[in-house]
Amino acid sequence: MRRMLRLAILCVVMANCLAPLGIARQVGGAGADTIACRVLEAHASTSPAVVAVVFHQRDKIDQARLSSALRQHSGEGVEVETGDGKSVSATVVRLKSCFGRGLLLLPADAPAIKDGATFMMTFSSGSGKN
Numbered sequence: 001m002r003r004m005l006r007l008a009i010l011c012v013v014m015a016n017c018l019a020p021l022g023i024a025r026q027v028g029g030a031g032a033d034t035i036a037c038r039v040l041e042a043h044a045s046t047s048p049a050v051v052a053v054v055f056h057q058r059d060k061i062d063q064a065r066l067s068s069a070l071r072q073h074s075g076e077g078v079e080v081e082t083g084d085g086k087s088v089s090a091t092v093v094r095l096k097s098c099f100g101r102g103l104l105l106l107p108a109d110a111p112a113i114k115d116g117a118t119f120m121m122t123f124s125s126g127s128g129k130n
């Protein structure tokens with residue numbers, strides 16, 4: 001848990017440092033790829049103010065698509081739409097040590113996401129890494 005929290009802190013710091021430089025990417029719109037995901041576990045922290053969510057695909061058929069998207073977009077911005085229809089920007093990270101799993105870093109004021117919940121995650125397909 002401590003290791004995951006340290007990783008979450010590092011990713012939040014990196015995202016906040018890179019965004020002003022114009023390195024952060026826009027998501028959604030034309031060329032976007034949306035995948036239904038399921039929360040395995042969610043943890044909130046007040047210092048730093050972040051919600052860390054470990055997740056994988058909701059539907060088995062999307063396993064390869066999610067795996068590819070995580071490899072291509074690790075460390076990038078995504079849009080997350082929760083079950084209640086609220087949308088929030090987040091950072092997604094591929095967990096190399098947990099096959100087929102990702103780590104989602106949300107702002108602390110994001111809509112609550114509980115273990116077992118589902119959400120839609122939109123990756124920007126026009127701006128990937130190789």
